Amino acid sequence: MEWDSEVERISGSNGEEDNAKWKRPPSSYGSMKSDSEEMDESEEETKEEREEPAAVPPDPPAKEGTRVQLIRSESPETIYTMTTMHTKPPEAHVLETRPNAPGGLPEDDEDEDDDDDLITNSPEPPEFIEPDYSMHTDETGQPGRLHPENDMPHIFKSMQSVLSGLSVEEFHHFKVTFHQWEPKITLTQAMDEDVLNFVDKAMEVVGRDQALLLTLRCLQFCKNHVNAEELQNLCKRVLCRHSLRTYLIRKHELIREGVVKAGCHNCLQNVYVEPEISTSGCGGVDPSHELRHPPPSPFPLPSADTFVGVNNLFRLQKDGGTAVRTVVTTGLPGSGMSVSVAKFSLDWAQERTNRDLQFVIKLSFRKLWSVRTRKMLDSEKVSIMDLIQYLYPQCKDMPYLEEEGCKFLIIMDSFDCYRAPLDFENAPVIKGNHTKAHPDHLIVNIIRGNVLCGAQVWILGRRAAVSQIPSNLIDAFTEIQGFSDEMKEAFFSQRTERPELNQQIVTYLKRLPALVSLARHPFVCWMVFTVFKRAFQFRDFGEHRPRLTPFHINLMIVQMNRRLQFYYGQSQNQLDWSAEDKNLLLQMGKLALKMLEGNTTVFSEDEVKQYGLIPSEVAVLSGMCTELPAAASDGRRQFCFLNVAFQEFLAALYVFTVFRTGSKYVVDSGIGPVPNVFKNLPKSAEGLLQCALTQTLNSPLGQYDIFLRFLCGLLNADCHNRHLCGFLFPHSIPKVNGLDKAEQLLRKTIQTAPQERLENLKECLREMTQEDL
Known part of the structure; x- marks a missing residue:
């Protein structure tokens, strides 16, 4: 049958045929020319010997900027590797279990007693080795790129392979459904009989991930469940990543400030001003004083050469030149730690920065504390995979976190919300992501690097809380310093479309040096803008100097x-x-x-x-x-x-x-x-x-x-x-x-x-x- 021959041409195992097939002419997302068209050309060449050829317009020249070739090796190996090492003190007990069905929630009849697994001293953290991304950069100039299975060529090939397995009637029904659900694809484009042309146009119009998701929904709607399951298995890593990205965008795209009211929110991308983050932790306290000279505090602000951008925290290196694994960020109350986490997560989810991170998973200490105190799970002992799947149901049966070459980030913010003391000296060593243990022990082993050993970890909290973490488990200690004077003005200007109001607020604020110093904290800066924006609506406001007491x-x-x-x-x-x-x-x-x-x-x-x-x-x-x-x-x-x-x-x-x-x-x-x-x-x-x-x-x-x-x-x-x-x-x-x-x-x-x-x-x-x- 014609359909069978098409399948053999698409998914055959002959290497030379595959290479010849996937070396397509350049287009926006891949080949715009299928094997059937090449057959038609060969038949036309045969006819040319027998009859006068008709005039055929020349093909348009190919664009030079997007030469994407869908060439993949037959090996499923990725382009990078990472080695990890579990260490433990002499004579220390190690917990290592792996259930037959990983990912399940703890059983009610769990009766094992792990009291004998306590040790008397804490292990040294394993060496973290970053995958080699130095040869690639993304469009923002940062080193790194998408994992091959998350990138367009793999998705393109997977969609083309699955759709080629449809019969003519099934493919026609699928394209009609796709056009109805996505009007941007015109009926003429949808009715193109060539699979590669259709996939190419779908990706160009609706995007990489959306084309995949819409294809899956259409296959399921058309009762092609076998093909839908095949495509889902081929692109499971993409779907897990997309679920996390969607969650983070939905959670952090809008920012609600002050007393939460319906409809009162701003887009984080429009109002965010990145505060100064320093690798030199000096306490974050502004030593300036309006009347005292010299300043009464012996802790000066750090110099500008120690500042680092929030999206570059995991581009820092240790003294030996190796990549950092664990970064701790602290700051004064109101310095903007939570907002910085939101901006980092949003930029990753929208693929602006840190594209080499396959997954970004937030394990807030506030949620961990709720799980621990309210016993949301049926057992006091739980594995880290159980915990992730409980907090993120879309990540169920996700084995990628255990792969040697998987680069991902765990964000653990609000450290001060976890009220129980963590025993870094005597907590048992846990070896294995499916080992069930007490949440306190899980947290300790995440920071040690024994659980989720391939992860980079970002811990945020107030200094008095994070000070209990041993220094040998921290690769980089950073501190949010707040806004400079230029950042305050940028903060005001982004929140109003009236330049004259912005200038009034800045001029009025500068009349009181003590309030200028206090407004270094982003939260206070928001208070100043909110109060003065309302106040300048009244006639003659601004003649008197600002008052200091109400703000405090x-x-x-x-x-x-x-x-x-x-x-x-x-x-x-x-x-x-x-x-x-x-x-x-x-x-x-x-x-x-x-x-x-x-x-x-x-x-x-x-x-x-x-x-x-x-x-x-x-x-x-x-x-x-x-x-x-x-x-x-x-x-x-x-x-x-x-x-x-x-x-x-x-x-x-x-x-x-x-x-x-x-x-x-x-x-x-x-x-x-x-x-x-x-x-x-x-x-x-x-x-x-x-x-x-x-x-x-x-x-x-x-x-x-x-x-x-x-x-x-x-x-x-x-x-x-x-x-x-x-x-x-x-x-x-x-x-x-x-x-x-x-x-x-x-x-x-x-x-x-x-x-x-x-x-x-x-x-x-x-x-x-x-x-x-």
Whole structure:
């Protein structure tokens, strides 16, 4: 039959015939000329000897830029290899099991006891060897290219081979269905009897992956289930990759900021500005201060030559020139770690960068913690393949992660959300992706490199959380530094189509240096844009300088609410600050005031415990502090607040809260010495301000001046009533009396203040009244 001969020509095993067949003339995606056309040509040449040839127009010249030849070796080997090695300490037990049906979820009757598999010391991580992609670059200039089975020639050949197996009637029915579902393919193009022409045109019109998916759906719709299954098996790697790409695009294409509202979102690609990411971890804290010189912090910002792009993190190399396997990224709260992960994932899913990564799989620690605590799986022990298939059902029966040459990435973000301690010293060594173990042990072995040993691993979290990972398991430590001044302006310009509004916001922001420093954090930068965009809709807005206190109040409220949502599972509509939450905030303010009196910006773990606080609550969960690098702190665990101004704000908040809720001055509680004359003052806003003024004017310039500015801002009724009531204070709390007298006291002090204090005192009055002077 004609159909049988066509199949033999397409899928025959003769090597010379295959090579001759696949060396097609150049076109946009492959050959536009089939074997049947070549037969017709040979028949025409025979006829030429017998009769006068008809005039035939010459073939159009082939395009030179897309010379794709579908030539594949008969070996299924890929063009790269990778070796891995499992290591373990002497006498260490190794868990190695592989069920007969890999990929299944844990059985309920799992009774094996692996307690004997605990070891007393942690193994050395295996050497990670990157596949050789140095000879290839993608269109962005990055080294690497698609895996051959993910690339167009393999998909083209697979589709052509399967469609050639259809009968004439089946192929006709298939093309009619394809045209109905994809109108971009015209009826004339769809009715082309040549298989290669049809496949070429389908890929050119709808794209590589979409042509494959549409072909599969049409085959299934036309009841050609055998052919559909054959095509699915030939392109299974492509389909797994496409499922992951589709999931990541759907998850990260839109970004929702602030309080999530229906319809309120932006396209991440349109508004994203990449922050500075440094390979020199200096703590990420901006040491600048508006009044103090020199800067009070010994941890300067890193230099520009240490910066690396988020999409180039896994192009970094270790000292020996080998590729990095495990990259840890940290940053201050609000520095944009989650958004950077979203942009990396979106760029990979849309094949802009890192195309050599076959798969990018997100194993968020928040999801891992939910699986562990809520027992979503039927057993406390689970294999990593079970876990991946549970989180990504489309990756079921995916054996590629175990191949020696498979290059893929595991993203493990929100490390601080995994509340259980990880024992890197005594966790058992797990050898095999199908070995069932406790989730804690799985995580440890992923980081060690014993599970998913061919993967590159990207871990993100706050420094105090990721510091528990042994340094010998980390190949590169990076830190998000935030926005430079140019990045802030780019951030504003991308969010509005009105250049005049962008210029108004930038000019207005620069009038307050302390807010410029705080806006280095991308989240604060978004707050600034959101507030000022609304405010500039009002007439005459912008005549007065910006106020500093409301921004710090809102940042503090947001971080406390995020703590309750992310770490304690409260919903967005049911956020309620308990007595313990308020006490945490007040004790942190008390610590900040003590540091202010001692003229220091760094506190130790012992000082945290002195105030009855848990170091992890302060340095990780609060979102208002960070741990400093061990190298900068002589190996001891030391911490600091987001910046010096935020420390001064919390100190002022503590002083004001004690005054408002306890009707007393902090000086009466023994925090610091004060002349006895002030102890006899009536407990009023005027007396509170008098104590603060005396303390500020009798101290070196810059020590208490910004603290005084925040305290004056908190005395503003709009701040302590509208912003703080319902969170730190109940709505039924009495109003603060004597605010008019406090304002008069401040105005009198300005008239007699030293010249070097005059400008800051005027700023204090602006914070209290927001009136131009």
